[in-house]
Amino acid sequence: MPSDNFKAAALMTGSMAGYTFNDACMKVLSATMPLEQAVFLRGVVTCVLLYVLGRYLGTMRFNLSRREWKLIGLRCVGEMGATYCFLTALFHMPIANVTAILQVLPLVIALAAWAFLSEPLGWRRLAAIGVGFVGVLLIIQPGAGFSVWSLYALAAVVFITFRDLVVRKLSPETPSMTVAIMAAISITIGFGVASVGVEWAPVDGLSASMLTLAAFFIFLGYLFSVMVMRVGDIAFAAPFRYTGLLWALVLGLVLFNEWPNDLTLIGAAIVVGTGLFTLFRERKAARQ
Incomplete structure (x- = not known):
């Protein structure tokens, strides 16, 4: 029988695959459909799937305090900003390049938590974060190889960092499924309103297939990411989040x-290496 840690690693890998396959489907759609329309239609299907999952698991409730709803609202703002910036970059850049930039997230979140939430951060991890940012510069290549769309990917990192800092303020009693479905609803409504101002493309068989697959894959990504929290050691499974870059390649x-x-490959290797080192140091600090 597979160990719990093996199951956790497999679920984390599956989660990253789900998210990356969703990205690939959305990138295919970029050739025939406006961003706003694609995100809105995908969101409708995703909301239905998340609601069914939440009802099945019995992990959704909405009788939350005003403080929790305010934090969820702020998180939804971060989620919408991240979605817009990430998909804009994805529609105009190679999928591996965008994914490589996002690998810096654990480093940025650790730095932001230290700066704004007073979470401890030793000099070794600070040094690793500095090296990781050098890796990001190699990926975006300021100068002759620079693409303005890289700035959208970096903006997505900022929005996701803001989103995750807000999550740390949420009460542990607030169900993650409630937070997830509210984010999905806000994205769907936001992009639905934005889509009114663009000319919709006809939804042919290929577009419908890509939209359905995108919603299914992003649903799988979320489902596996929830399941991984319930088996094995999350510190053991965490490094497998970098398999998303392999899927993207x-x-x-x-x-x-x-x-x-x-x-770009050298920069991605540096970012992943420093991220793994940071995870190792966090695990060691947690033991102490």
């Missing part, structure tokens, strides 16, 4: 004939 090559240049 494979999908970029197979579906879009994209492959990052050498500097």
Whole structure:
């Protein structure tokens, strides 16, 4: 029988695959459908799937305090900003490049938690974060190889960091499923309103298939990320979140004939390496 840690690692890998396959489906849609329309239609299906899952698990409730609703509202703002910036970058950049930039998230969140929430951060992790930012510079390549769309990916990192700092303020009694479905609803409504100002594209068979697959994959990503919290050691499973970059490299090559240049690959390796080191130091600090 597989150990709990093996199951947790497999679920984390599956979660990253779900999110990355969703990204690939959305990138396919970028050729035929406006961003606002694609996110709105995907959101409708995602909301239904999350609601069914929440009812099945019995982990949704909405009788929360005003403080919790205010924090959930702030988190939804961060979620909408992150969705817009990330997908805008994805629609115009290779999927592996965008995913590589997002690998800096654990470093940025650790730095922001230290700066704004007074969470401890030793000099070793600070040094690793500095090295990680050098890796990001190699990925975005300021200068001749720079793309303005990289700024959208970096903005997505800022919005996700804000979102995750807000989550740390939520009460442990607030169900994660409630938070997730409210984020999905806010994104769907927000992009639905925005889509009124754009010309909708006809939804043919390919578009409908991609939208359905995107909603299904993002649902799987969330489902597996919830399940991974319930088995094994999360510190053991956490490094497997970087498998998302491997999925992005494979999908970029197979579906879009994209492959990052050498500097991007070196930068991605630096970011992943420093992220793994930071996770190792956090685990060691937690033991102490």
